[in-house]
Amino acid sequence: MTVTAACAVLTAGCASTSSEPRSGAGGRTFTVAAAGDVLVHPELVDQAAEDAKRSGGGEAGLDFDPLLAGVKPVISKADLAICHMETPVGEPEGPFEGYPEFLVPPQILTSLKGVGYDTCSTASNHTFDHGLKSVRRTLDTMDRIGLGHSGSARTRAEADDITIRTVKGVKVAHLSYSWESFLNPTPEKQSWAFNRISTKQIRTAEEQARRQGAEVVILSVHWGLEHYNEPSLPQLKLAERITTETGIDLVIGHHAHVVQPIQKLNGTWVAFSLGNQVARHSSPTGLTEEGVIGWFEFRETDSGWDVSARHRTTLVDIPPETEVGEKAPEGAVEDLRLVDVRQILDDPGDLPEYRLARYRLALDRTHGYLYNRGAPADDGLAELSLPD
Template identity: 55%
Template sequence: MKRSRSRSLLALLAPLSVVATVAGCGLLSDDGGDPGSGRTFTVAAAGDILMHPELVDQARKDAKRTGKGVAGLDFGPMMAGIKPVISKADLAICHFEPVMGTPNGPFEGFPDFQVPPQTAKTIKGLGYDTCSTASNHTLDHGYQGVKRTLDALDAAGVKHTGSFRTRKEALTPLVMDVKGVKVAQISFAYGFNEPHRLPKDKPWLANQQDLGRIKAAEQQARKAGAEVVILSLHWGHEHEPSPTATQLSFARQIARSTGINLVIGHHAHVVQPMEKVDGTWVAYGLGNQIARHEAPTGLTEEGVIAWFTFTEHGKGHWEVRPRFEPTMLQIPPDAENVTDGGKAAYGDDDVRDYRLLDVAAALRDDRGLTDRQRSRLRLAFERTEGTLYNRGAAQDGLKPLTPMP
């Protein structure tokens, strides 16, 4: 653990050129616990990490500039914008959706992802402590794909759960010491893409969603000493900002029949609401942390870092206070949409590189933003905020981590 530290209306908008300095992210001063209460710690969680081929190309381009990275790939500059927030959390949780390949490739995009293992080093460098790895893509390359992914995370010093290399590993709960509190993470996915199935001789290879299995995993974690249990859940419908009826129903089953303290959702690739369900906070979908879909919609470039402050009030009773920080991936124009097939000079408002931005920090710093750029960032913030609130979360205490300037 790190040491304690405090279908889219806008798809037609021209891409942005935003160069934002994000150091000193201006977090709210009330993000800590009540000093009159018991133990307290913070959790940051973000959306899907899905390195499409265009993002691998950007990492190759950045490596030539920085002279850093491994095997000609440097993912650091592309994702650096979120580090000031992620690195401040006592526990930072990522969702790693695809399968890792070997450092020199070959790399693949949809439908069977195989991405550079160099991403693991960047994930660690941003401040992430652990990643959920159960997703519909977990079995894209069978057992060897799972093993490569987990080996790469291990080599980078990032913990993980949701997929496993051995039966023993699958039966061993991930319990972490966070400021003296034993915190467990469990990870499940609704299923796996066809034709991939769990091997008959390795049914433990990845966790498939089932209320009984989730309850059993929580109980195992409690027996291993966990005082807090966080569930990462890969569920819902892709590109739908509203949770499905199945998500809503399943969230209520979890809240009413388990002792899970927090549910973090993934898979939709767009932000979905947060809701307090019978006392348990559920983030139905955090959108994309970073991804580059074949047809960006505006929504798929937007995501959110969810920030939770856990405070103990009496033994075993944890209050969870939620906050959010909108993010946005700025993307260069497609070559076919640029004069001369991408060979012409970029205009003043054109983005030259893929960069993941902390939206509030970019607006606050406002370094040379045009009116159009500023408007796009404000829209990302307001749309994310509106989506998060649309099941009543504001009345239950959800607020921005950093207010929009």
């Protein structure tokens, strides 16, 4: 089977190789939502088990729908929604593993599809944590539920293939690349199982996608240093090469687990890291619970694709830790939940002030990191108002 490729690009004035004529200001348009790492730690599995008891839903005693429900109003409105599935999945009944060799419930994929994701990047330093068998199981599961994927492969032939997704009449390709894991290096004979970062290979894949008719090509890239809110020097150098040596339209970054800037570089938008979409690290830092949904609108013009960029801040709410017999503060978080920060601040209900202060901190802090390389001056990167 082929790797489903779906993405959308965020670049102003990047020329398309399509033979179709442009239709000017009244041309085709489409929107893309992209978010950060999906990293299912054991605490999230425990929450899904508790939610399944309450809802009677899910599969094999796990229901991730309540965990992810907070972002459905945004994700479901995009013409194309892209997630980053960082880890392989196991069997529905387990066993499951956390860091450092992840094996997570496949039920998370069904819930990602349920909130509106269309496709996911799958190339990461954890892709091969449990070998080729788990790579195949992950992609088989995604195919079964209708969730696209790019970045890993079950066979050598599949690794060489690029599939084009049509989004509102536009042919869009999605590429996904990562650095290699030092903990579990892939055997040479199976090195094709996921895509390793190489400017030359990215350029070759983009050219192949164009030959197959892609009018827009998006690149997901797993790069950088964990827990740093600024891109590393290797990230900056690679971004420079990608935006000058290829025709990639949009670069979506992952791996840092915290939010990093979005910058228009050589006319192409680069989101260095969108943070975590959902995770529960063993030692939460506050920053690792904050993330961003990038929202990109593409409009066809006579000179190419004009792209506007907006964003929506997210937060993973974590219940406070209490001693046996100790009561949590009044109004405290009760369950692990991925929430849309702006939606809560706009409609806070009777939430206590200390919780509202946490949401305001997340909003202000993610704005600061996003803008730290001059995005507003470049193209007015703005917060997304919820689409109608």
